[in-house]
Amino acid sequence: MKEFAIIDHFFKSRSHQRKDVVIGIGDDCAVTDIPDGQSLAITTDTLVGDVHFFKDANPAAIAHKAVAVNLSDLASMGAEPAWLSLSLSLPNADEEWLETFSQSLAEITDYYAVQLIGGDTVQGPLSITITAHGFVPQGQALTRSGAKPGHLVYVTGTLGDAGAGLDIMRGKLSTSKTSEDFLVKRLHYPTARLLAGTALRRIASACVDVSDGLLSDLGHILESSQCGATIDIGKLPLSVALKEAVGHDDAIRYALDSGDDYELIFTVPEELKGNLDIALANFNIKATCIGQLTGANSKLEMKRDGEPCDEAFFAAKKGFEHFS
Amino acid sequence: MKEFAIIDHFFKSRSHQRKDVVIGIGDDCAVTDIPDGQSLAITTDTLVGDVHFFKDANPAAIAHKAVAVNLSDLASMGAEPAWLSLSLSLPNADEEWLETFSQSLAEITDYYAVQLIGGDTVQGPLSITITAHGFVPQGQALTRSGAKPGHLVYVTGTLGDAGAGLDIMRGKLSTSKTSEDFLVKRLHYPTARLLAGTALRRIASACVDVSDGLLSDLGHILESSQCGATIDIGKLPLSVALKEAVGHDDAIRYALDSGDDYELIFTVPEELKGNLDIALANFNIKATCIGQLTGANSKLEMKRDGEPCDEAFFAAKKGFEHFS
Known part of the structure; x- marks a missing residue:
């Protein structure tokens, strides 16, 4: 042909x-x-x-x-x-x-x-x-560069699922059939959060999607907006399937480091939190507050349920990089 | 990096x-x-x-x-x-x-x-x-489908040069260094005829660029506009370099069949010929009338200097086709 x-x-x-x-x-x-x-x-x-x-x-x-x-x-x-x-x-x-x-x-x-x-x-x-x-x-595009210290950090949906799905495909990970199907589907059939994106206009101060991983992609906001952030890893949204597959601690590591989830990470000024809650409820969008921006340029601080946590826990792999 | x-x-x-x-x-x-x-x-x-x-x-x-x-x-x-x-x-x-x-x-x-x-x-x-x-x-885009029987067929620049340049690169053809340089440059550094394109708005009834070859690309206009055409191959614009490299008859064959010239083929109603001549002169654009459209759906008739010419002359290779 x-x-x-x-x-x-x-x-x-x-x-x-x-x-x-x-x-x-x-x-x-x-x-x-x-x-x-x-x-x-x-x-x-x-x-x-x-x-x-x-x-x-x-x-x-x-x-x-x-x-x-x-x-x-x-x-x-x-x-x-x-x-x-x-x-x-x-x-x-x-x-x-x-x-x-x-x-x-x-x-x-x-x-x-x-x-x-x-x-x-x-x-x-x-x-x-x-x-x-x-x-x-005009004038309402959500960029990476509009975030300011004090703004709240949110993420839609759950994180780490696609990374676990990839490890299942590679034969490195196995769990129940139901959970495997869910995780592999998250890898192969990602959902673009279009409704969330349009609902966040005039509310979010910055936004990126999770293609390379939470740490890497949040890093783009921090770099472009010249902010730092404190993230509470105890608050990361994790799917039941991911926790079943790898346990809670590794689920957090997948959520931090693995990419391909195509959720949105966004920041919101505290005074717009009410508007955000209304917008999320109106459109039935699930989003979780995972931290807050700081003035410490590009520095990412991690807590777990409000307490400082062990650096060794993260020995963070960076998001997937071509030509690395 | x-x-x-x-x-x-x-x-x-x-x-x-x-x-x-x-x-x-x-x-x-x-x-x-x-x-x-x-x-x-x-x-x-x-x-x-x-x-x-x-x-x-x-x-x-x-x-x-x-x-x-x-x-x-x-x-x-x-x-x-x-x-x-x-x-x-x-x-x-x-x-x-x-x-x-x-x-x-x-x-x-x-x-x-x-x-x-x-x-x-x-x-x-x-x-x-x-x-x-x-x-x-709005409303002024030059499509493939606006041509009508009777409209004149033009082409900008010269044809066949890039095809000869490719054969030089493949070691199949050689000529003087000056002509080789010209032909290879036509292959590697094509010129997009942007000025001609904008000058032809509201004058040309149809237009395509020559990527696959005159016969193939003119064919797109004939198919989309449900016309035929009579082309006089004695009128095809040929560069001095191409004629030096392959002689006049083979130059015509390159001009008909070889692609990558990125000249424009366009059609013009006879009553707009005056407007066309003014536009071409104003912008110093070279274009040559090579034939006229007919009502014979998708049929391409060839003449040479007004006389019917031998079918065998063309035994036309078609333009480059992927997956052919």
Whole structure:
């Protein structure tokens, strides 16, 4: 099957359609319109076979994750997703693989009401690059740099699950089937916290998503905002499955160090805590306060249930770094 | 060198800066603003090592070409370029390679006044994906589908040069050093015809760029516009270097079949020919009328200097197709 036939058959006809897309797949460019008063948020993530996912992984999971990690970046800016461009590099035109991949892509684009507007299909090593576009009202983007000492630190959902899921996939960890399924699903089918991101506009002072791990990603806020933080590791939100799989102490270590959870870490001025509680309740969003920012530039202090805790406990691996 | 350090050192500080970029490299997303009355044109192209370029090619040429092929897609829509996202997959963090690549990227972004707004840097097989964004006044995008029987067919610049350059690189072709340099430069440092694209707004009825070859790319217009065409191959614009390298007849074959020239093919209603001539003269753009559209759906008829010509002459190879 040739390049144009692949695009027509598997991608063009299947994507969710939006009214703000003037020209979609099939011309030299897509052409789109932006609503008045909105800025455009743009992000790109690449997933490489056997670096970011197993080459023989279910193509449905690969498609889901490639989209979700990009939408998660939009979520962390408080943006509402609109369009995706997809570059797909494949060793060969495996029609069964393409069928499963494109069906899953169609499902997730439908679910989030985003349109696939174009991209490129080339022969090469298995790799997927998505550029996602979303809208955010002008001046309301949630950056990494707006946090101030005293602001409260929150995280959505639970942490460490995807890291444990990866160790299960690698055969390094096992637990009950129910918990394994939950943890592996958290790895392969992450949820982009888009609703949380939009609910946090004009409330959060800074926000990032957890791709590399809590310590690493909170570090981005601290560096950009020139703050420090005190985190109470006794307050980290941990799933029942993770605690069952590795026990409470190791669950904390997974929560601190392992990535791929795609939860949001955000900071909130104390005087906006009431607004936050209302917004979270209105949208039924679970978020946990895990600490507070300090003036100690980029310094991260750890407590456990209010008490200082042993440095050795953390001997913290850093978040996953390419070229490290 | 780690991922964040690579981005900071080689890319963040070097890019051209634009006022419509609210947030550039360094947060989860870039955030940008679109002028009132403009639509956004978006295109993605991937270049894979040893598929689209030689892995040991000069990184300056790779960067130039990766940007130029994307800007060429914007040109063919009549769009004015604004921002680029770059996904760079590298087997290792070769600092010398990155230095040359990023300097070349900085030069071409400066030249075209486009800003690198973000992307991703991952470890993997050598591959470059760029998503380019540009502006086009609402309703004025040049599509493939607006052509009608009777409209004149034009092409900018000269055709076939890059194909001959590729054969020189492969050791299949040789000629004088001056001509070889010219032809190889046309392959490695293509020019995006952005000025021509914007000049053609409200004049051209359809437009594409020559990435796969004249026959293949004109075919896109014929298919989308449901037209046929008569092309006079005696009128194809050929460079002196190409004719010196391969003689007139083979120069015509290169011009018909070989890709990578990144010239524009466009169609113009006869009643707008006067407007076209003025626009071309005002902007000092070279374009050649090579034929006329017909009502014969997707049928391409060839003449030579007005006379029917031998079918065997063309036994046309098709444009480069992935997965063919």
